[in-house]
Amino acid sequence: MKGYRLISLISLVVALVACSQPPSQTHLPTSPEVIVTSEGVRHFQGQVVVGYQDETALQEAIAKMEATEIARIPELRAALLRVKGDALKASRVLKGLAGIRYAEPHLAQVLPPKDDPVEQPRHRSDALQTLGNPSDQILDELPQYALDPRHLSAKAAWDQGFEGEGVVVAIIDDPADVTHPDLAQNWAGKAYDPVTDTTYTTASGWLSFINNNPNLYHGTFVASAVSAARDGQGIAGLAPKTKFLPVAIFQPGYVGDFYVARGIVWAVNNGAQVLNNSWGGLGYGHLVKEAFDYALANGVVVVASAGNSYKDEVRTPAGYPGIIASAAADGNRNKTAFSTFGRHISSAAPGLDVLLANPTWLGGGYGLISGTSFSGPYTAAAAALIKAACPKATPYQVRRALETTTWEQAFSREKGWGHLHTGNLANLLSQGCSALPTPGSVVKVKVEYFNENGLFPGLFADVMLRGKGLRAGDPTDSTPVYWARTDTNGEAWFYEITPGEYDIYVAGADLSLTGGLPEERGTFVGTLVATPGSTAGSPTFKQVRLNASEVNLNPHDPYEPNDGQAQATPLAYGTLTQLAYIFGQPRDFDFFTFSGSAGDEIRARVYARSSIGGTLDSYLYLLDGSGNVLAENDDIVPGQITDSEIVFTLPADGTYHLVVTSYTIASSPTASDNSPFNKYRLQLVKAN
Incomplete structure (x- = not known):
C-alpha cells in the first residue's frame, strides 16, 4: 500500500480496494441466492426488503441505494431489491426516508427443518404391525x-x-x-x-x-x-x-x-x-x-x-x-x-x-x-x-x-x-x-417523541403489552405478554390478542442502532384496555409520547466540509472531537490534519458503533503530507470491536492526515454508506 500517492479521492479508494479485507462471513449455498452472516444477522447477499407507502417513495429508495427491483408484494406494499455491497448496511441508508415504513436485509434466520436432529424420519413402511396396539x-x-x-x-x-x-x-x-x-x-x-x-x-x-x-x-x-x-x-x-x-x-x-x-x-x-x-x-x-x-x-x-x-x-x-x-x-x-x-x-x-x-x-x-x-x-x-x-x-x-x-x-x-x-x-x-369464547382484540399503538425541539415520529421503538396482574416467575401464570416494534410511522400493531387491561411499556429507539446515551432513549409506562371485537379497521388505539431525543435523520456534522486535504480539520494531540458523521453524501471521507515530529508515537482511535452505538463500522487511514497511506485499520478486534485504531511512530517532522470513513465505502470503489446513524468521535493522542 505504501508508495501510492493520494492524487484524488477516487484514486485513494481504488488503491484501498486492493488491500482491504472483507469481514468474516459464513457462506451457505442455498436456492436461489447466497446467504451471508453480517453482524450476527443471516441474510441473502446483496438483497434488501423495503416496506413503502407509495410508488414515489419506493422509486426514491431504489435511486438512493442504486438498487434494482427483483419482486414486490402489492398487498403488503413491500419490495425486494438487489443492492451492491453489504445489504445490512445498505438497508440503513433508507432509515427515515419519507414514505418508507421499514428497510431490512432479506432475512434468512430460519434453518431448514431437516437440520433439526429430532425431526429425522424413521421409515417403517414394511415393519409396522397392528398387533400389540390397542384397537382404539x-x-x-x-x-x-x-x-x-x-x-x-x-x-x-x-x-x-x-x-x-x-x-x-x-x-x-x-x-x-x-x-x-x-x-x-x-x-x-x-x-x-x-x-x-x-x-x-x-x-x-x-x-x-x-x-x-x-x-x-x-x-x-x-x-x-x-x-x-x-x-x-x-x-x-x-x-x-x-x-x-x-x-x-x-x-x-x-x-x-x-x-x-x-x-x-x-x-x-x-x-x-x-x-x-x-x-x-x-x-x-x-x-x-x-x-x-x-x-x-x-x-x-x-x-x-x-x-x-x-x-x-x-x-x-x-x-x-x-x-x-x-x-x-x-x-x-x-x-x-x-x-x-x-x-x-x-x-x-x-x-x-x-x-x-x-x-x-x-x-x-x-x-x-x-x-x-x-x-x-x-x-x-x-x-x-x-x-x-x-x-x-x-x-x-x-x-x-x-x-x-x-x-x-x-x-x-x-x-x-x-x-x-x-x-x-x-x-x-x-x-x-x-x-365460542369472546372475540379477541386488535390494538394499534402510536408512538411519538417530544422534547424542547418539538414533536417527532416514534421510530424504532419497542412496545410491550403485559396483562394486568402478571405474576413474574410463576410457571402457572397465564397472563399474556406481547411485543412488537414500531415502523417509521411510529406504529406498532397487535392482532387477535386477549381482550382486557394491560400495562404498556414503551422504550424509544434502540441505541445499538441510533447511538447516544441511555437517558436519551426515553421510556413510558401506562395502561390500556383492549376491547373485545376490535378490528384492523377499528382497533383499540393508544397514543404514547416519550420524552426522548428524537431520532435525528438529518444530523449536522460540525466539521463539514472536510472532504479532502485542502479542507481538513486541524487536530492537536490530546483532542477528542465532537460527534461527527459519515453522512450527507454516498461516499463520505472525513479528513483531519495534525503536525507531528519524528519519533512521535501516535494513537488515533475512532469511537463508533462498538463504543457509542449507531451504525458506523469505521475505517481509519493515516496519510503523510504527500498523501501516501502509512497505516490503516478496520477493526480493533476483528469480528468483535468494529471501531478502528492506529498506533504508529511518525518517521519525520511534518504534516499528517487522518481519514475516517466506513468499511463499506473503503472496501469498494462504488459502494455507498450514507446513514444518519453513522456517528463517531475521533481521538488523537501522543503516546510517548
Missing part, C-alpha cells in the same frame, strides 16, 4: 396413538360430524406430496412456488418442480397430520376432510423472508382458512410479521410450531402476537424434552414418534417422526374443525376454543393451556357457534 388406535388401517382416546381423541370429534369439511389448510413448508395415496384426494388443486411466483395446478407439474429431491420430505409428513384421508388405508389426518395447499418455502434451503411473506399472502388470497408453519428461528422481521398480520386481519388462523430448542424461549413466528404456538407432547401427554416452551405457548399436541406419510419420491408409505413440527399441524387440524363448524370464528376465538377444551384446562409454561382434546372440542362445537 386403529382409526384407518395403521396404528396412530396420537389420535386415540387418550390423546387427541379424534374419533369422538368425527363421530359428531366434525372432520374439517370445506376448510383449506395451507402447508407452508417444503413441497408436500400431492400424489401420496393418503393425500391425493384431499389436495386443494393448487401448489405454489413463491420464488418464481408460479402456481401449479397439476400433480405432474408439481412433481417436476420437486424433482425427486431427497431433502424434501418434511411438508408431506406435516400435511398428512392434517389432511390424510380417512379411507380405510394407511393413516388418517386429524381433520380428514380438509383440503391442503402446499407452499414451498424450503427448496431445500430456506427461500427467505420475502418469499415466505409472498407465500403467506398467496395462501390467504387462494382460500386458506388456516396456515400451518412448522418452522421458525430467532430475530424479528417486519415483513413476515406484516404478512401474518395480513392473514389475521382476513380472519385466517395462524399456527406455528414452538421450536425444538429444549429451552424456555420465544422463537418466531411462534412469538408474534395473534399466532397459536404449539408445544410437543409425548405418549404420556407430557412435554417432550426437546420442545421449546414458555408463557407464549397456547397448547400441546403429540410430537414424539408420530406416524405420518412419507413422500412417494422417497419410497412412499409411512414413517415415525418427532418434533414440534408435527404437534403444530395437529393443532392446525383442530383449528380447521372449528372453522368448518363456525366459518366466521375469529383467530382468537379459535385459539381460546382450543385452550378451553384441553385435557388439563389449566395453564403451565410447558404446555400452555394443556394437551388438545378434540372430543371436548366437539362437545363445545355441538352447542353452536354462539358458545
